[in-house]
Amino acid sequence: MVHAKTIILAALLLAGTATGLRAQKVERPVVEASLSADSVLIGDRFRLNVRITKDRMETIGFPTFDNGRLSASGEIEIVAESDVDTLETQGRKVTVAKEYTLAAFDEGDYRMGRFPVLYLDKNIVDTLWSKDSMRILVRTLAVDTVKQTIHDIKPPMAAPVRFGEFGGYLLWSLLAVAALVPLVLVLYRRYRNRTGKRRRDAPDEPPHVTAIRQLEKLHDQKLWQSGKQKLYYTRITDILREYIGERYRINAPELTSREILDAAQGTGMAERPMKRLQDILFTADYVKFAKHIPAAEENENAYTDAYYFVEETKETERERPAAPEAEPVPMEEGKR
Template sequence: MVALNYKSVLKAVCLSIVLGTSFGLSADNVVVKARMDSTAIWMGEQTVIHLEMVQDKGQTVMLPVIGDTLVSGVEVLKISKPDTTDLKNNRFQINNDVLVTSFDSGFYYIPPFKYILGKDTFKTNELSLKVVPVEVDTTAAEMDIKGVDSPEFVLWDFIPEWIWYVLVILILIAAGVFGYIYWKKHKIAPEAIDEKNLLPPHERALSALSALKESKLWQSGQEKEYYTKLTDILREYIDERFHVNAMEMTSSQIIDTLRRNDETKAVNQQLKEILEMADFVKFAKMRPLPDDNEMAMRRAVNFVDETKPEEPVISEIENKETAESKDSDGVSQVK
């Protein structure tokens, strides 16, 4: 009877150890993380937080409970339905997107999102969001409110309507004559055209980046001017190369637009890191390290090189035919 009790106790202890170890491994196999499309936005602009969780099949993990606000000042506009992807090997991934915005400028700390499996809690990485204020002209014009006066005699009310049409036509003719004279006087001669404007967009962009590198702005403490000129060069290149109005778009809008372009998918992440670093320097007054400044320049040059149009390749047959035609022309002339 004592031996039976000893064996029962031993089996119970072994079973509890196995079950505890199994649950610990399952818990350790849960991986969660969070990332944000843009960490710096204008006041009133929107950005998306992507939540990802990878777990074993058969586990029941409680997703984070998200209210109307993440923190005071950061509002939740929309939460997408969970999207499940089968990763094979008895594991799958659940994705959630959270659309947020803020109407108060400042720097916000977003705490980790919590996933619960049994008694274990898994936290994502923490996030931060910089909201930049939009400058508004608050100058209000003074209004002088007076009482209603009786209408005065106005001569224009007694002029026939057709006279106004004649005056409009005469003004248009005079404007046309003046414009033609001005154009003739200030017409730009062909030799006055800047040859740089005749270069392809990628050559002008690479030339401007080289000049910016030689100016050594960030080496003299002018990081804000350096990143302003760097992003302006890239925005002008994107505008001319892909016909995207990048000069009037925010950083996140440019990234979202180019993400759908097959020619920019491979280097879109590099452009995103350049624009995010530039936003932090220009709006959050961050002082990047020298390695970050040099990396931004290398990424800009690589972005232009990787997205420039491919040059037409002349086949060997075409080269041979061209050479033969030149030789035949030379023989005929000698004869």
């Protein structure tokens, strides 16, 4: 009899121990989630408070929401979230908390469900959920269209332009102009005096003198000797066109070779210089447009013909009009 009681007592002790171990084994963190309000207006901020009570050896993790929105309802936006904070410690038990600041911009009744938390314990990976489901009602202000008339948006009002708005800019502009006018006058007077002096010291030379000087400079450059026949003939014809334009008042730079020869005949030009001009222009056209490569003697003849053409057609003293008498130049102030 005593033996039987001993067996029953041992069985009860074992059962109690197993029950305690089973209870200790299945005990997990407790998740609590609550909203700071049941209903809010569109755009108002409200808070989601999450508290977790767990063993200090257990590891939990808060979820990460995509695009700053709660996964349970895409219309609820996360405006801000706090760091995880420890609220209370009792022995092995620890209570941590985290706060989310939320907002909604569409009217509706949003059922957000239960809040999820990741749970890690040795080889166990699981998701824990809050006890209660969350719900928030987002409302708008009621508008009585019977008593209140909805009007269109008013256009911007036209404000009059006041002098004070641009008076400062106008004043500074006038001061800047007043400071620049004397400087401009001084620079203009210096430029005019230098230009007038240069014109008095170096009167315009006759066109044949200019042409001869340019031909001699071209001859010294030795262009055709270095294979630049096209440039050589282009410069000769340009010099002669400018000379003919000044000598006979013909717009030679704008005319073709044939047009220049026709115009030269109308001036009573002698046959010999006319033949020289024709040979030079036609040879230059062959070089420039037909890729003709003249011989060395032909290149020298082009320069010689151009030189004597100018000499044979230059103005004589009887043909040249008398130069007007130079006007007296006023002396600058301070000089006597």
